[in-house]
Amino acid sequence: MNRLTKAAVVALAMATTAAPMLAQAQDRGDRREWRQDRRDDRREWRESRREWRQDRRDDRREWRQDQRRYERWSRENRDWWRHRPEYRDYRGARNGYWYAPNYGYYRVEPRYYGYRWRTGAYLPPAYRSYYVDDPYFYGLRPAPRGYRYVYAGNDILLIAVATGLIASVLSDIY
Incomplete structure (x- = not known):
C-alpha cells in the first residue's frame, strides 16, 4: 500500500x-x-x-x-368586649346604672354616677362585691393578698377587701 x-x-x-x-x-x-x-x-x-x-x-x-x-382588653380596639360571654347582657350605658360583667346592670346612687375615683378614697360597701373574675384579660397583675379588683362604673379599682380603700384605678375601660 x-x-x-x-x-x-x-x-x-x-x-x-x-x-x-x-x-x-x-x-x-x-x-x-x-x-x-x-x-x-x-x-x-x-x-x-x-x-x-x-x-x-x-x-x-x-x-x-x-x-x-x-x-385582650385594648384601647386600640373599641369593640374588645363584643363576643365575650360576660358582656352578653351589655346594651350600652344607661342613666342611673352601672354595668359589671357577669353581674349585669345595677342601680347606683345619684351622687356616684359619673364619679371619678381616685387612690386613697374609699369605695362604699354596696359596690365592693362586683369582683373582676379575670384580671389577666385587662392586662392587670394578680391582686396582692387582701386586695381585689372590682368594677365601679367604667373603671376597675384595686381595693383593700377589709376596708374598701382604693389602691389603684384603671379608668374608662368601656
Missing part, C-alpha cells in the same frame, strides 16, 4: 471511531449540563419553598399577635 492509501485508511478509521466518541462526549456534556440545570432548579425551588414557609410563619405570627391584641 502506498502512503496515500495508508493515510486514507488511517483517516477513515479515525473518523469512524472518533465520531461516536465525540458524540458520546457531547452527549455526556449535555447530560452534565442537564443535571446541573436540574440541580439548580431544585435548589431554587427549595429556596423559594423555604422563603414561602418563612413568610407563612411570619404571617401566622402577625395574625397571632393581632388575635392576642384583640382577644
Whole structure:
C-alpha cells in the first residue's frame, strides 16, 4: 500500500471511531449540563419553598399577635368586649346604672354616677362585691393578698377587701 492509501485508511478509521466518541462526549456534556440545570432548579425551588414557609410563619405570627391584641382588653380596639360571654347582657350605658360583667346592670346612687375615683378614697360597701373574675384579660397583675379588683362604673379599682380603700384605678375601660 502506498502512503496515500495508508493515510486514507488511517483517516477513515479515525473518523469512524472518533465520531461516536465525540458524540458520546457531547452527549455526556449535555447530560452534565442537564443535571446541573436540574440541580439548580431544585435548589431554587427549595429556596423559594423555604422563603414561602418563612413568610407563612411570619404571617401566622402577625395574625397571632393581632388575635392576642384583640382577644385582650385594648384601647386600640373599641369593640374588645363584643363576643365575650360576660358582656352578653351589655346594651350600652344607661342613666342611673352601672354595668359589671357577669353581674349585669345595677342601680347606683345619684351622687356616684359619673364619679371619678381616685387612690386613697374609699369605695362604699354596696359596690365592693362586683369582683373582676379575670384580671389577666385587662392586662392587670394578680391582686396582692387582701386586695381585689372590682368594677365601679367604667373603671376597675384595686381595693383593700377589709376596708374598701382604693389602691389603684384603671379608668374608662368601656
